[in-house]
Every structure is written in structure tokens, then in C-alpha cells.
Amino acid sequence: MRSKLVILVVIAIICLPHVNGESTSSAEESEYFLQWNIDFGDVYVSTQAIASEQAVFVRTSSSSLAQGIPTVYSLNFAGEELWRVQNPNSTFQDMTKLEFVKSGAGDCGSWPDMLLVGWSDGLFQALRADNGAIVWQHQTEAASWGITGNMLVEDESVTIPTRKGIDKLCLDGSIEFTYATGFGWRNGVTFAGDSYWIGDEEGNLWSVTNQGATKHFIALGKIRHAPVQLPNDNLIIHLQTDSGSTVYHFNTTSTLSSMVVNSGYSPAMPTTIGDYVITADSQYLRSISCEVECVVRDSESFRSNGEISNVFGTIMLPQNTADGGYGQYEISTDGELISLGIVNYADDWYGTAGVESWSFSDVKYKLLVNDNANLKMYATIESSNLAELQESDWPTILVILSALILISITSIQLLQERFQSAFKFFILFMTILLMFTFGDIIEAWTDLVTEDAPASDAWNDEWPESWLGTQIVVFEFKQETVVTGGLLSNDNVLEASLEAANQQGLDIDVIESNLGKYVVSIGGITGEGWEYTVNGQPGTVSAEFSDLESDSIVVWKQL
Amino acid sequence: MFQSYGIHGPVLGPAAGLVIDIILLGLAFWMLASPDMKKVSNILTFVTLVASISLLRVVMIPLPNIQPVTIAALIIGAQLGARRGVAFAVLVTMISNFIIGDGIWTLYQAIGWSLVAILGASSTIIIDGKLNLNKTFGYAVLSAFLFDFIVSLSVLGTVNTIGFMTYLLNGIPYDLLHALGNLTITAWFGRWFCEAITKFQSMEEIEQKVVDGYVTRT
Numbered sequence: 034m035r036s037k038l039v040i041l042v043v044i045a046i047i048c049l050p051h052v053n054g055e056s057t058s059s060a061e062e063s064e065y066f067l068q069w070n071i072d073f074g075d076v077y078v079s080t081q082a083i084a085s086e087q088a089v090f091v092r093t094s095s096s097s098l099a100q101g102i103p104t105v106y107s108l109n110f111a112g113e114e115l116w117r118v119q120n121p122n123s124t125f126q127d128m129t130k131l132e133f134v135k136s137g138a139g140d141c142g143s144w145p146d147m148l149l150v151g152w153s154d155g156l157f158q159a160l161r162a163d164n165g166a167i168v169w170q171h172q173t174e175a176a177s178w179g180i181t182g183n184m185l186v187e188d189e190s191v192t193i194p195t196r197k198g199i200d201k202l203c204l205d206g207s208i209e210f211t212y213a214t215g216f217g218w219r220n221g222v223t224f225a226g227d228s229y230w231i232g233d234e235e236g237n238l239w240s241v242t243n244q245g246a247t248k249h250f251i252a253l254g255k256i257r258h259a260p261v262q263l264p265n266d267n268l269i270i271h272l273q274t275d276s277g278s279t280v281y282h283f284n285t286t287s288t289l290s291s292m293v294v295n296s297g298y299s300p301a302m303p304t305t306i307g308d309y310v311i312t313a314d315s316q317y318l319r320s321i322s323c324e325v326e327c328v329v330r331d332s333e334s335f336r337s338n339g340e341i342s343n344v345f346g347t348i349m350l351p352q353n354t355a356d357g358g359y360g361q362y363e364i365s366t367d368g369e370l371i372s373l374g375i376v377n378y379a380d381d382w383y384g385t386a387g388v389e390s391w392s393f394s395d396v397k398y399k400l401l402v403n404d405n406a407n408l409k410m411y412a413t414i415e416s417s418n419l420a421e422l423q424e425s426d427w428p429t430i431l432v433i434l435s436a437l438i439l440i441s442i443t444s445i446q447l448l449q450e451r452f453q454s455a456f457k458f459f460i461l462f463m464t465i466l467l468m469f470t471f472g473d474i475i476e477a478w479t480d481l482v483t484e485d486a487p488a489s490d491a492w493n494d495e496w497p498e499s500w501l502g503t504q505i506v507v508f509e510f511k512q513e514t515v516v517t518g519g520l521l522s523n524d525n526v527l528e529a530s531l532e533a534a535n536q537q538g539l540d541i542d543v544i545e546s547n548l549g550k551y552v553v554s555i556g557g558i559t560g561e562g563w564e565y566t567v568n569g570q571p572g573t574v575s576a577e578f579s580d581l582e583s584d585s586i587v588v589w590k591q592l
Numbered sequence: 593m594f595q596s597y598g599i600h601g602p603v604l605g606p607a608a609g610l611v612i613d614i615i616l617l618g619l620a621f622w623m624l625a626s627p628d629m630k631k632v633s634n635i636l637t638f639v640t641l642v643a644s645i646s647l648l649r650v651v652m653i654p655l656p657n658i659q660p661v662t663i664a665a666l667i668i669g670a671q672l673g674a675r676r677g678v679a680f681a682v683l684v685t686m687i688s689n690f691i692i693g694d695g696i697w698t699l700y701q702a703i704g705w706s707l708v709a710i711l712g713a714s715s716t717i718i719i720d721g722k723l724n725l726n727k728t729f730g731y732a733v734l735s736a737f738l739f740d741f742i743v744s745l746s747v748l749g750t751v752n753t754i755g756f757m758t759y760l761l762n763g764i765p766y767d768l769l770h771a772l773g774n775l776t777i778t779a780w781f782g783r784w785f786c787e788a789i790t791k792f793q794s795m796e797e798i799e800q801k802v803v804d805g806y807v808t809r810t
Contacts, residue, residue, distance in 0.1 A: 453725070457779040464658075464776045467769055471656050474765050482761040549656075562695075571751060573762040 065399065065411040069112035070380075073406035076101035080130045081340050081387035082400040082408055085162060088115055089400060090148055091408050094127040103127050105150050107165060112410065116165035118150070118158070125153035125178035128219055130340070132186050133162060134204060139189035142205030144168060149191055155179025157193055159206060164524055167583055169206030174198075176216070183221035183259055183302075185229070192222045194231055199241050201229070212246040214239040221259025221302070226266040226285045232256020236272060238283060238290075251281055251290050258302040261310050263323050269293070269310045271300040278314050282327040293327045294319065299338040301350065301385075306343045309368050313337040313350055318360065320368045330368025335360050339385025345397060347373065349388045357381030357403055359388065380407040432469045436462055475549070475578045486568040491586040504581060506533035507588040508555055515539070515556075526565055526587050527552070527576040533587075549575025552589070560591040612699050613686065620682040641668070641789075642680060646687040653692060657766045658773035661685070662735050663782065665705045667723070669712030671789045677709025697746055704742035708735045723786040725778065732774035740767045 073093045082091035089108045095101045103123045107115040129151035136145045146162040155175030159168040173179055173195040182194035190209060192201045198213040199222065215233025223230045228240040236254045240247045252272055260268040260283065268283040270290070278300045280293040297316025304311050309330060310321040318335040321327055337350040337360065348362040348370075358381050361373035384403030391398050402408045439462035446455035467474070493516075496505065500518030506529050508515040517536050523529035527543070527550055534541045539556040552563050565572045565579075566588045572579050581587070645664045652658050661684050669677030685702040689695075712735075717728045744760055751759060 460772065460776045460779050464769075464772045467772055468656060468658075471765070471769065478765050479762055483758060571755060571759075573759050 064413050065397075066413070066415050068110075068410040068412050070407060070409045071108070071112055072380075073104075073106075073408065074101055076103070076406050077404040078402045078406045078408070079126070079128050079339065079385045079404065081342070082389050082402050083131050083133055084389055084391055084398070084400060085133045085146070087146075088162065089408075089410070090131050090133065090162075091400075091402060092127055092131055092150070093406055094153075096124055096126055098124060103152070105131065105148065105160070105165070107148070107162070108408075110410075115163075118160055118165045120152050120154065120156065122154040123152035123156070123179075126181070127151075127153045128181050129153075130183050132184060132191070134159075134186060134191075137189070137204065139203070139205075141189065141203035141207055141209075144204045147204070149184060149186065151180035151182075151184055151193060153178045153181055155196060157200075157202075159204070166524065171200070171202060171206065171208070173200060178218070181219045182217060182231075182257075185222040185224060185259070187224065192224070192229055194220050194222050199229060199231055199239070199246070201243075210241075210243045212241055214241065214246050215248070217257075218255070219257045223259045223262050223268065225260075225262040225268055228285070230260050230268060230285075232258075232260065232270065232272075238268075238270060240285070240288075249283070249288050249290075251283065252279065254279070258300065261303045261305055263305075263310075267323070269303055269312075269321065269323070269327065271296075271303045271312050271314070273298070273300055277316075280312055280319075280321065280327075282323065291327075293321060294329050297336075301337045302340050304341045304343070306341075306348060306364060309364060311341050311348060311364075313341055315353075318348075318350065318362065318370060320364055320370055322368050331370040333362065333370045333372060337385075340387030342387040342390070344388050344390040344399060345392070349376075351384035351386060351388075351403065353383050353385055355383060357384055359401070378409065380405050429469075432465060436465055439465070472549070472578065475574055476580060479574050479578060480580060483570075483573065486570045488568050488582070488584040488586050491566070491569040491588065502584045504529050504583065505586045506530055507586070508533070508537075508539065509588060509590045510556065510558060511560070511591050523581055525577055525581055526567060526572060526579040529581055529585070529587055530555075530565075530576065530589065550577040552576055555589060555591070558591060562592045563589050564592060565589045612696075613694075616682050616686055616699070616702050620679045620686075638676070638680070642683045642687065645680075646684045649684065649688040650691050655773070657770045658777075659736075659739070659770055660777055661688070661705055662708055662739055662770070663732060663774050663777045664785065665709040666712035666715075666728070666731055666735050667718070667782065667786050668789065669709030670715055670718045671721075671786060674710045674713035677713055678706040681705035681709045697743065700743045700746040701739075704739035707742060708739055711735060711738065718786060721786070721790040723783050725782060728778050728782055729775055732778045733771045736771035736774050737767050740770060 076093040076095045078091060078093055080092060082089060089110065090105065092105045093101065094103050098121060102119045102121050104117050104119045106117045109115055132149040134147045134149060145168060147168055148160045148162050150158045150160060155173040156170060157173060157180060158170045160166065161168055173193065174197055176196050179196050180193060185192040190201055190203055192199060194217055197216060198211065200211040201209040203209055214231055215235050215237050217231065217233045220232045228242050231239050234255045236250060236252050236256065238249045238251050238256060240249065251270060254272040254274040256270055256272055258271060260270045262268060266285055268285060270281045270283055272279050272281055277298050278296045280296060281290045282293055283290045297314035299315050301313035310323060312319045312321065313335065315336050315338060316334065318333045318337065320330040322330045336353055338353045339351050341348065341350045348364060349359045352358050352360055352375060358375045358377040360375055363371040363373060365371060382403050382405045386402045389400040397413045399411045439458050443455050443458040443462060446458060496518060503518055504520035504523055505516065505518040506520065515537050517533035520529055520532055523532055531541055534555065541555050542553040543550045544553055553559060555563055565576060567579060568586050645661055648660045652660060665677060665681045668680050682702045685698055685705060689698045711731065715731055717724050717731055740763060744763060747759055748756060
């Protein structure tokens, strides 16, 4: 009897879903409930996590591989990992905020939904937001470190603060300009007037256009954050000095600067909330009005050295002390800072990362993360209710329900010593389980047993060089061959083929079969069937299960 | 495993396809040309069996590599003998592929299931009309791998040895699912299916006795 109970327990453990995160709320704010909490280990997080409509993205950072590999994670709203991208070379403290870009097209090309990542080894990557595949990447110069400042994303471009300058790229990865400025660190980019503005470690502010870069000396010190653009296109700069910091107003027309206020060490990233510029440092949180001239409206003693966030109209900024937590302030119409107190959490520690916030279906959400690399999601709804709000996947629910029923019956049969009957239910359970996970199993298995051939094996020298490093799809009809190149980051053969066919105005008929999707005809031609190769190697699984690299060459041949 | 949609077997022209169909049909009827199959009731029952399993195969196409024909061929081979087992395998393959899709694979599938039927006939999974489940489970797993291997042979000639080995390796999850499906079908329907065939045979024997008795009296 005891052995049967052990079997039952083992089965129950196998079937129990792995629950990640805490189930109880520890939030001080009564209206918010903890949804989940993920500890990324010994690494730290110093930039704000961000959310798109589909996922949450966060980056971890480290100063040595022993501490952990710098990683960008994508999570779903239940806190489950969707994908991760690592860069073991980027161990110089990654502090560039991630940026999400919606798919689009412009004069210089098209792009999918992307996550833009600047690494401290100088690498800049555009990753597919849905799977982390590299859409394109751009290597910038590194001198001790590479990209550490915040990028600026505009409609069709991204401007990157590199270690020694500034690069502007179209969102399809093509370079618009690259100019040298001064050495920078954590120096973000702002656009105001007709120029991009960026500071350096010698107190210079640089204006950059597609004609070149011009230096404007502000004062001895370091400009380490993106200047704040004012409504009149002038700028506010929080310059770090040896004795603390100074806030300057910079007139972009006359290129003259004027001091606003001296303040504390290690400035936070200044920002605009309502009509006021908000600055912070190791001593003060300030509100500055620049209606006529820039003057300080209010100051509060607070230590914050990172990102300042506007969370549903409330200023939230991480307290960069061992006590941690987040200072909360409201700002009145006349610029007065009204303290709402400090919100503390169980895992509080030093922190510089801001707070991501959004609302959906009348539910407010917050993402909090600190140097301890504990990412927490809070929402104004209890976690059990949140699951109900999320899109229901009925087939999955039904399969899980069936599996639970079957395994329960198996257990009952075992208890009643009806082993043959128990086996019947157990084998049915296993079959359903395998069938339900079959697609994933096939993909993983194929990756394991198939040795990828290099794309060069299938490269045709007659193709344009601009197709190098991109995905190429060839349709070999009996009468003609249609080639499509320059495709980016399709996950599998079928996806790439559909995109290529779409570009060529061809229809691909696909049917569902018991072994995956099956291409019946291309361009209306069925022939004796179609077979594909990837980099010259015959496909061995359904096209939907055959994964592609970013430079794979797919050839469909009419039989 | 063959229908993994990357590699195709040799392409068949219409004439070659027709020849294969004729050969398969000829084989099926030759196998059926035994004395007991001259009775209309036997033929009708056999046709019903073939039609229902063919239909079941077509209906179960959305389920990845779940093949009810394998277990049916195994049990029919064991219960009705190798000749009728092979005839059943060939006819079911041809009829169901007529709906699902015909090609060179029909030949290999027919061979594969015929071998499963012969395997069943040479086994002792049915003794005194009763299915030995434990033995059948073993044969069910073996049949899945045997059938999938035979069907995989169809790509020979279009790939080299390494390519064939890779193809076989890629097919292992499909083989496992086939085996698991066979176990499930055996566990749930094996005895019922076996009894259904046994009853048919018993009725036949009774009928034969009645007819023999009538002839003797007259």
C-alpha cells in the first residue's frame, strides 16, 4: 500500500504545474496586489523593465561572468520566461534602457516588432520581440566600455550614444550617420530644435545633425544623462561636478547656458512631469519651472540617482540606499512636491531602476525591480482574478482538464489495485500529453539531431551582396526560378516561405496534417509535390517545425 | 515518419502509380482467394472491417501519427491469419490513401502493415480466441517501429546514407507517438476488437456446421 501511495505522490508531483512567484501580496499600497516576483540571482538590474502589449522585458547586468551573464529576458504577464538573449562580453555594467519598437515601414525599409538593446561591449541589437531572434545588429566602438546611455527612438530611426560619439540608424538597421563626440558614459540622447544633443565626460554638450557634430562647453564636469527638452526646444542639463552637481538651462538658439541651481552628488536622470522639470540626486528631489526663466519651485530631501518615473500621475523614484524602496510624490499645479511617503518591499535594497506602469481593462499594473534583481509585478487586482482576465486558451484548458481527470482516475484505479485499468488511463494520459506537446518536442529534437549546414553552402554568387546575412527563399518551378532575399528573422521555413511568396505575389496552399503543416502548392502549382532544403540540406520535418537561422537559404523544388 | 514533408520519395508518374495499384490489388485478391472467403457473409464482414478501419484512419488523420491500422492489422493477422491480414493491410492502405493522398508511400505503407499482419500471425497474442494484453503491448510497440522503418525506406535513393540516418533520427518522436498510440488503442479497444472478430468466426463455424448437417441429411 505504501508503495502505491509513493507512486501516487510522484504522479501528483509530475502533474503539478510549476508555480513561479509569490502568491501573497506584500505591497504597502493596499490597492495593489503582488502578481509574481522573480529573483534573477546574483546579477543586478539597474534599468527599468518595460512592457509591450504582449510581454514584459527586463535586462540583468553584471561586472563579471562569475556573477552572471548579462541577459535580456522576455516574460509573459504570468511571469513565465518566453525567451532570453545573453551577451557574455558585456560585463561593464549595462545601463542602457531597453526600448520596444512596434513593427512598421518607412523610407528606409520595414521591421517587425523589436526590442532594441544596447550592450556595454558596444554591440547594439535589434531583437524580434516575439522570440528574441536577431533582426539586425550594429557594432559600435568600445573603449573600456561601449553603449551605456539611453537611446532615442523616433518614428523610423534610433539614435545611439556610443562610447565616443553618436550613431543614427534606420529601424531596418541601415546607418544614417555616425559622428564622433567626446567620451561619454550613461550619456543619453535628446532631440530638440533640429539637432540631437548629447553630453560627454568633460562637460561638453554636443549638437549633432546629419551634417556633423558641434561642441558647446557648459562647465567642468560630466553630463551623464540625456538633456531634458523644454517646450521652447531649450534644454535642462544636470551636470555632475566634483563637489556635487549643477542644473543648467541651455538656450539652443544662442547656445548660451545659465546656472539654475547647485545640488547634490550623482544626479538622477532628469525628466519632465506636467509643466515641471524634475531632478534628483543624492540630496534633493526638485521641481523646476521654466515658464519665463528656469527657477526651482520646490525641493525635498531624498536620495535617488537613477530613473524617475511618472506612475499614473505620481512621481516614483528609487531610493538609492540600503533601505531601498520608492519615494512617492505628487506635484501640485504650482510645482509643490507633496510627499506620499516611501513604499517598501521585502527585498528592498539599493536601486536605480525606474517603475514601468500601464493600465489595461481598468486594471493598473506596475513593474518594480532593484539592484537585487528581483522583478515584481503588481496590479490593482488579485492574482487569481488576473488569470481570468487574460486571454483564455480553451484547447489548453480542455487538455489540462482531461489530463487531470485521467491521472485522477489512474490514481483511483491504482488505489483499488486495478492495475490493468490504471494502465489504460495512464497510457491515454501519456498519449494526450505527448500529442499536445508534440510540436515543441519535434522542434527541440530536430535541433538536437540535425547539424546545421552553413548558408555559404547554398549561396549563389549571382545574388546581390546585400542579401548576405539575410534569409533567402528560392522557389524552383519546372519552368522558372523565383528568388527572394533580404528576409529578416523568420522563425521557420514555412514563415519565411510565406513572406517570400507574399512579396512575389504567389499563393502558398498549406494544409494541416497529422505531422504538421504541409505545403500543397506554390503559385497554384501542385506538381508531384514540393520538397525543401535549408542551406542545401533536405528538410526532414514539416516546414513549420524546421527552424531557421538569420542567414538561412531555403530552396523549394517542384517535383 | 515518411510523411514528414521535407524529403519526398521517388516521384511516380501516372503509369507507375497505376502499376503499383494493380500489383497491390492483385496481391490483396490473391491473398483473399482462400476457400472460406468464397462465402458471401465472410466477404461482407471482411469488407465491413476494411471499410470501417479505413474510415477510422481517415478520421484520425488530425492526430499526429496515431495509426489504428497498425493494431487492427496485428490483431487480424493473429486471429484470421497472414493471408487475410495482408489482404486487409493492402486494401485499407489503398482505400484510405485514396482519400488522404496517394503516391509511392502507398506501396511502402502497404508493405509495412502487411509485415505487421504477418508478425501478428506468427505471434501467440491470441490464444483460444482471447487476446493476451501483455504480449500484445510488446508487439504493438515493435509494430510501430517496424512499420515506420519500412515506410522510411521509401526515401532511399533520394538521400545518402547520412541523410537517411538523420531522417531516421528525426523520426524517433513520431515513432514514439505511434508506439504510444498503439498501446492506447490496444489497452482500450484490443480485447473488444479481438472478441468481435472471434464472434464472427464462431458464427461462421456454426453456419458451416448447419450447412454440413443439412447436406448430410439430404
